[in-house]
Structures are given as structure tokens and as C-alpha cells.
Amino acid sequence: MGLRYGTGAEVLRDLDFTLGEGGFYFLAGASGAGKTSLLKLLYLAQRPTRGRIRLFGEDLSDAPRERLPLFRRRIGVVFQDFRLIRHLSAFDNVALPLRIAGRAESEVTAAVREMLDWVGLGDRAGARPPTLSGGEQQRVAIARAVITQPDLLVADEPTGNVDAEMAKRLLHLFSALNGFGTTVVVATHDFGLVASTPGAELMRLDRGGLVDPTGSFKNPPAASGRGARQ
Amino acid sequence: MILDRLRSAPDSRLLPVERLHVPTVAVMAIMTFAMMIIAAAGLALANAAGIVTSGIENRYVVELPAAAEGELAKAVGAARATPGVRNATPVPEAEMRQTLERWLGEAASSTDLPVPALVTVELLPGADPRALAERLRAQAPSARLIAETAELEPLLRSIRALQWLAIALVVLMAAASSAAIVLAARGALDTHRSTIEIMHGIGATDAQITRLFERKIALDAAAGAALGALAAAAALFVIAGAGVALAVELTASAPLSGTDLVLLVLVPVAAVALALAVAHWTLLRALRATL
Numbered sequence: 001m002g003l004r005y006g007t008g009a010e011v012l013r014d015l016d017f018t019l020g021e022g023g024f025y026f027l028a029g030a031s032g033a034g035k036t037s038l039l040k041l042l043y044l045a046q047r048p049t050r051g052r053i054r055l056f057g058e059d060l061s062d063a064p065r066e067r068l069p070l071f072r073r074r075i076g077v078v079f080q081d082f083r084l085i086r087h088l089s090a091f092d093n094v095a096l097p098l099r100i101a102g103r104a105e106s107e108v109t110a111a112v113r114e115m116l117d118w119v120g121l122g123d124r125a126g127a128r129p130p131t132l133s134g135g136e137q138q139r140v141a142i143a144r145a146v147i148t149q150p151d152l153l154v155a156d157e158p159t160g161n162v163d164a165e166m167a168k169r170l171l172h173l174f175s176a177l178n179g180f181g182t183t184v185v186v187a188t189h190d191f192g193l194v195a196s197t198p199g200a201e202l203m204r205l206d207r208g209g210l211v212d213p214t215g216s217f218k219n220p221p222a223a224s225g226r227g228a229r230q
Numbered sequence: 231m232i233l234d235r236l237r238s239a240p241d242s243r244l245l246p247v248e249r250l251h252v253p254t255v256a257v258m259a260i261m262t263f264a265m266m267i268i269a270a271a272g273l274a275l276a277n278a279a280g281i282v283t284s285g286i287e288n289r290y291v292v293e294l295p296a297a298a299e300g301e302l303a304k305a306v307g308a309a310r311a312t313p314g315v316r317n318a319t320p321v322p323e324a325e326m327r328q329t330l331e332r333w334l335g336e337a338a339s340s341t342d343l344p345v346p347a348l349v350t351v352e353l354l355p356g357a358d359p360r361a362l363a364e365r366l367r368a369q370a371p372s373a374r375l376i377a378e379t380a381e382l383e384p385l386l387r388s389i390r391a392l393q394w395l396a397i398a399l400v401v402l403m404a405a406a407s408s409a410a411i412v413l414a415a416r417g418a419l420d421t422h423r424s425t426i427e428i429m430h431g432i433g434a435t436d437a438q439i440t441r442l443f444e445r446k447i448a449l450d451a452a453a454g455a456a457l458g459a460l461a462a463a464a465a466l467f468v469i470a471g472a473g474v475a476l477a478v479e480l481t482a483s484a485p486l487s488g489t490d491l492v493l494l495v496l497v498p499v500a501a502v503a504l505a506l507a508v509a510h511w512t513l514l515r516a517l518r519a520t521l
Contacts, residue, residue, distance in 0.1 A: 073433030100434045
């Protein structure tokens, strides 16, 4: 498939790959290589301008837009710029996907409190994004992305604004979700992160093309064998 | 349905709590005020036309410009003998000359001045004047049957034109209100574009997003319509004032009936409903332009 914006040149070209269900993938590449554009295709913010994209067993390349929300609810997204709603508290930001999905408020409250505790923001639940540090905002964004235990988690530089310890914890969270069957795709510059994730596969993008197709680089599975399902 | 749209506390937090959007409220207030005043004027005109018409709709005049000997009596007899005629009364010549005195002075009393003979005729409701015209033609060939409404037709035509003008103005005001709501809805979408993108990305449907904005626009529109309605009610009260008592005394009916008042109350309600419908359509249309 390929993607171009307007009448410009293709920003993604001739991509042809399959993500295994329950896999853990890192997407690497220089700035402008097309990582964010590829992630946009994965979280259904863009349609390919040529070719087909199948997600959750369905061809969504030209699916009616009315059908997309139900698929989007199965995808958790951590945006590079967090995209938190500024006037909502951390609690309400994290609760957003559950409320959109129509969950009961009692269920929402319990799940959000647990998630905020997990990312270390239990005492900042009432704070609004502008009063949070970059790292705290990123953790709220991650909590919002994973709270529904999505089938696919897409993260754009998720550890860019957190310290090494928090990065490890977040990666552990992604791994735990992956262990429950969530397919994880993480765009990153941090090869240390890649190396420290057992069983993860690396996809490298260069000027819109996939240089290392899936599977050419793969970390050995963890001792538990969690990554062996790719 | 409107109340449902205004409820749902978690949803209502998704847009920032803001005060009323003053431009939208002001436009709605002005438009509602104007629509109510114009509608009231249109309804009062319709009532006035109705009163005028109902008073003379069955009244005719038989005119004999140069009545031959005995022709007046024949015309009166023919009229009285026609089925559907309630009464036929000749207008005394003295009365005619007295009327003419207003314009001609004493010359009106001169026997040199010919005065046409007139007979006023009142038909029963629903009676066909053609039967009377035929009898008159047979009995008094020079007689002309003139409907009193024909005399007032230019006035009635003007009143009808004013009524249509009032309707057109109300429709134009409604269209202008709709345009203001379209701009308000588009403005709200632009202001909250990032929130919309986030919600879409998380799986919100167009209906969920639209509901958020409809709630806000409904509140603005309702506040504006209420203000406009109150101002219009006050203005009508002041304009009518003592005039209502006079109108009742002259015409035995008020300028605006109970039904008219109900229609006027429905104007702000309809304005809010229209605003909601327009906002819904605008928002959905704008959202459909995105993925």
C-alpha cells in the first residue's frame, strides 16, 4: 500500500507486511521516514491512497466511516504529543474511552483509579493536563490508551518524555498487555528499549519504505516464552 | 428528546464549561423578538380583515342610475321575492341628498341634480347573489348589483399583501437565525477541533460528538429565544395597552385571539427547535467531511 497527503509525493510506498496477532513490534526510522504516517494508518486516522489495509480480519481500506468507531475502540493510541483534553482532569481523560464505549460509571471509576495508581498518578487524578509535567501527561496518555485493554496498542514515542525508570515501567505495562493478547506497535528512536523487550520484532522505515520487513530482526523470546506466539 | 440531549453528566464534561455564547444568544433574542412582533402584526391584520369582511360579505347594493317610473319599486319587489334575501331596503332620496351635502353643499338639495336610486340588500349566509342579479335584470333592466366587498377589495388586497409580507418576513428571520446557528456550530467545531479529533480517534461516533455541541447550542438558543420572547411580550403589552379595550369595544373582539396567543408562544419554541435541527445538520455535515 501507499499513502500520500494531497497531491504531494508518497510518504509511504509499497508497504506490504502482516502483524501477527498478539505480536510486539517496534517501528524505527529517522525523522520523516514515515513512522507517524504508518501509525495513522494503523489507528485508522488515514486511509491508504493505494493498496489495501486489513485490520481485525476486515478490509477497512474503504469501509464506510460509520463502521470505523467500533474498530477504533479496539485500538489504544499513545500520541507523540499526548493529545489530552486540556479542560478535563487526568481522571476524566483516562475515563474517556470507557465513557465513549458506554461503560457504567461505577465500572469507569474503579478502572480509572486502578490505572492511575498503576502509572503512579493516583494522587493527581483531579489535575488538569496544563498543570502536569510532560512525563505525567505522557503517563495519562498511556493510561488512556490501555484502559480498555485494546486488541491493538499503537504508541508513538511513548517513552520520549519519561525517565528511565518510568520507561521501564511503561514497557512492562505494554508487555503485560501484550501477554494478555494485545498486539503492540511502538514507534521509537530508543534501540535500548527494543533490545530490552524479549520477543519483540523490529520494523525499520526509510523514506517511506520498509527496509527490514517484519521478522528480519527479532529479539529472543523471554524465558517465559511469552513472545513465541508471533 | 431535547431534555435527553441536555442530560448525561459525564458527556457534558467533555466540552469546557463556558458561559453562554453571547453572539448566538443576542442573535436568537433579536430574531425571536422580531419574529414575534411581525407574527403578531400579521395575525392582528388577518383578524382585522376577517372582521371587516364578515361585516359586509353578505351585503349588496342595487343601483338604479336613472330609474324609470316604478322601476325602483319593481327592483325592491324583485329583491324581496328572491330566495336567500334577508332584507331589501330602499335608501330614501332625502338621505342620499343629505349625504351628498357633505361634498356639494346646498346644491345637493336641488331637484336639478339627478340622484341614483339605491336599495341595500342583505343576503342570508351562503345565498347565491346570481339569482338576485337575474331577477333584477328581468324586472329592472337598468339595475346594477354591487357587492359591498367589491368596494373594499383594494383595502382587503392590501391587508392580504401585508399578511404575506409578514409571513415572508418571519420566514426570512427564521432563515437568518438558521444562518447564525450554522456559523455558531462551525465556530464551535473549529474551537474544539482538537477535542473532536481526540474523541474520533478514541472511537466516538458522530452522534456522540454532535450531541455535545447540540447541548451547548440548545442552551444558547433557548436563552436567546426566552429573552426575545420576553421582550416581545413586553412590547406587545405596551403597544396594545388601552388599544385592546378600544378594539374590543369597536369590533366586539380582541386584536389577537387565544389561538393567536398560542401561536405566538410557539414562535420561540419553534425557533429553538429550528436551531437544534440546523445545528444537528451542520455538525453532522462537518463531521462527515473528516475520516
